[in-house]
Amino acid sequence: MELKATAKINLGLDVLRKREDGYHEVRMVMQMTGMYDRLVLTPLSKRGGIFLKTNHAYIPENENNLAYKAAKLLMDEFSVSDGLSIRLDKFIPVAAGLAGGSTDAAAVLNGVNELFHLGLSREELMERGGKIGADVPYCILGGTALAEGIGEKLSPLPAMPSCSILLAKPPVFISTKEVYGALRADSIERHPDIDGIIDALKRQELRELSSLMGNVLEDVTAPMHPVIREMEREMEEGGALRAVMSGSGPTVFGLFDDYDAARKCRNGMRKKYSSARIFLTEPCTGRE
Numbered sequence: 001m002e003l004k005a006t007a008k009i010n011l012g013l014d015v016l017r018k019r020e021d022g023y024h025e026v027r028m029v030m031q032m033t034g035m036y037d038r039l040v041l042t043p044l045s046k047r048g049g050i051f052l053k054t055n056h057a058y059i060p061e062n063e064n065n066l067a068y069k070a071a072k073l074l075m076d077e078f079s080v081s082d083g084l085s086i087r088l089d090k091f092i093p094v095a096a097g098l099a100g101g102s103t104d105a106a107a108v109l110n111g112v113n114e115l116f117h118l119g120l121s122r123e124e125l126m127e128r129g130g131k132i133g134a135d136v137p138y139c140i141l142g143g144t145a146l147a148e149g150i151g152e153k154l155s156p157l158p159a160m161p162s163c164s165i166l167l168a169k170p171p172v173f174i175s176t177k178e179v180y181g182a183l184r185a186d187s188i189e190r191h192p193d194i195d196g197i198i199d200a201l202k203r204q205e206l207r208e209l210s211s212l213m214g215n216v217l218e219d220v221t222a223p224m225h226p227v228i229r230e231m232e233r234e235m236e237e238g239g240a241l242r243a244v245m246s247g248s249g250p251t252v253f254g255l256f257d258d259y260d261a262a263r264k265c266r267n268g269m270r271k272k273y274s275s276a277r278i279f280l281t282e283p284c285t286g287r288e
């Protein structure tokens with residue numbers, strides 16, 4: 001079974017407060033893109049266990065990989081005696097703010113449910129996904145959605161208007177944990193207008209949506225890595241309606257209503273930032 005695990009961006013990311021348990025309460029507008037990892041799941045009837053191989057040198061191939069964790073969670077619960085081989089080809093940049101690991105886990109939950117005829121509904125899969133990571137339930141739902149709580153309370157939103165999305169991941173390493181650790185949730189100066197973004201989605205107003213996009217984590221990450229704001233400027237000068245950072249970064253994305261301008265900007269940025277990962281895509285549901 002071959003699966004595509006798509007990457008998300010945050011059209012808006014707000015942090016409301018830090019909870020007593022240390023987690024942050026968020027309000028995020030999530031959007032799937034057409035960038036994806038490819039997974040091939042093969043059931044093994046002659047041997048038990050999970051065997052994961054990836055094309056990526058630095059991500060684990062054991063139970064620390066979220067794809068492995070997802071398979072194990074369902075296979076243990078349903079006492080599946082067959083084994084499973086997972087081939088994971090990563091194209092989504094790792095530790096990039098694109099929920100790469102979470103989306104792999106979501107794809108594996110869907111795949112294992114189908115392969116071994118477990119009969120779980122989407123809601124039941126989402127509930128199990130939440131045990132693996134806060135973004136996993138959204139990655140199962142896909143499309144455009146509002147995520148609240150710690151990211152697990154989801155409400156589907158109208159699909160994003162069609163546009164080109166230029167993604168740029170500079171070659172800097174960011175730890176999500178450190179970014180949230182450095183955020184002072186009670187002294188955030190500029191909160192993005194999440195309700196305004198939702199309203200613009202309802203009215204299919206791409207320009208207005210672009211102008212309202214914002215991410216409170218950018219004020220933590222961007223000062224540490226000036227290339228983030230530099231890339232945003234580059235995209236906006238190249239015709240993006242707006243460019244902001246996704247998740248805890250460092251990936252920057254720009255929205256374009258003109259495909260040719262987006263392509264030209266991609267080509268220019270690939271030349272200028274030869275060690276960055278630059279990719280042109282579009283909104284998608286992540287459910288094909």
Ligand code: ATP
Nearest residue numbers: 065066094095096097098099100101102104176247
């Ligand atoms: P988020 O947007 O949810 O913060 P991210 O895109 O920043 O996610 P990931 O790419 O999911 O981050 O990876 C973060 C860490 O998780 C990496 O250090 C990596 O070693 C580990 N990891 C475990 N499983 C995977 C996987 N399947 N793909 C990528 N990274 C994985």
